[in-house]
């Protein structure tokens with residue numbers, strides 16, 4: 001088994017590489033990653049020393065690169081994590097999302113067909129379902145994305161669905177919940193807030209923080225994906241979640257406690273996503289549980305452990321928040337609302 005992990009230098013992709021090296025002792029792991037601002041080889045420092053791992057820089061939307069790797073490495077399985085993945089960045093610019101999350105998926109599908117891969121697993125998100133006030137999304141729920149990011153992920157998924165139907169491509173989809181844990185680029189709520197609180201800066205909470213998210217640890221998300229790769233039924237989609245719903249404010253309170261900050265570090269700002277900000281995500285995971293898999297990490301304890309990881313791994317994240325690209329994004333997105341608290 002030779003598994004190509006695209007986007008393997010990112011947050012969940014790198015957790016998957018670690019998990020796959022442990023659980024698939026015979027497998028070779030090939031990583032293709034464009035090393036965008038969100039991709040980081042220092043995340044894979046130990047894994048890259050393993051003789052079973054091979055890294056290639058490059059974009060999934062480049063057929064020459066993708067096909068060259070499939071041929072040279074004899075790839076049998078492909079797991080696609082590569083994506084532009086930040087909702088807020090997609091509010092400012094969505095072209096790069098469509099390039100990677102839609103056109104990139106098409107390129108992988110074409111290559112998978114040409115090289116007759118055994119399995120292609122596409123990593124998607126519960127955000128493709130849109131928002132739900134009560135009850136839970138199942139895999140049969142309609143795809144109704146509300147944000148430019150989730151619409152790009154839905155576009156990629158629909159290409160997968162069509163390839164399964166039209167060409168019999170042996171593909172599967174996972175739709176994961178909001179994910180937290182170590183090695184998370186410090187721009188999404190949890191890592192962004194942690195590094196700001198460590199630095200004694202206020203955290204910008206959209207509105208009253210009553211939006212509900214379902215959180216899953218990156219090791220559990222990666223574990224669920226690996227389980228679906230091995231045991232899922234081709235042509236099917238699987239929700240990967242932890243049924244662990246929290247309001248944003250509940251999460252922020254734990255972060256304040258664990259960093260030793262108080263309520264004065266919260267700054268409520270107008271919601272910059274406007275009507276596109278989904279109120280609640282919630283999904284059932286019965287289909288994945290029926291395959292014999294359940295998440296293991298308890299939320300509150302693992303979130304506190306994540307804060308402690310950021311406290312003791314400044315050398316990983318400090319250089320990331322000092323880049324011009326990062327500073328520019330934070331200024332553009334939060335500057336007007338945060339003002340002197342930026």
Ligand SMILES: NC(=O)c1ccc[n+]([C@@H]2O[C@H](COP(=O)([O-])OP(=O)(O)OC[C@H]3O[C@@H](n4cnc5c(N)ncnc54)[C@H](O)[C@@H]3O)[C@@H](O)[C@H]2O)c1
Nearest residue numbers: 007009010011012034035036038039059060082083176179
């Ligand atoms: N983070 C979450 O909460 C979450 C939840 C559900 C689903 N997902 C999905 O899981 C996947 C991984 O998310 P993540 O949080 O690890 O993202 P991430 O932004 O941390 O990592 C994405 C990785 O893809 C790479 N990449 C980007 N464009 C590329 C391209 N064109 N070609 C090759 N590589 C490219 C980046 O360099 C980076 O290493 C994404 O598909 C995302 O949509 C994420």
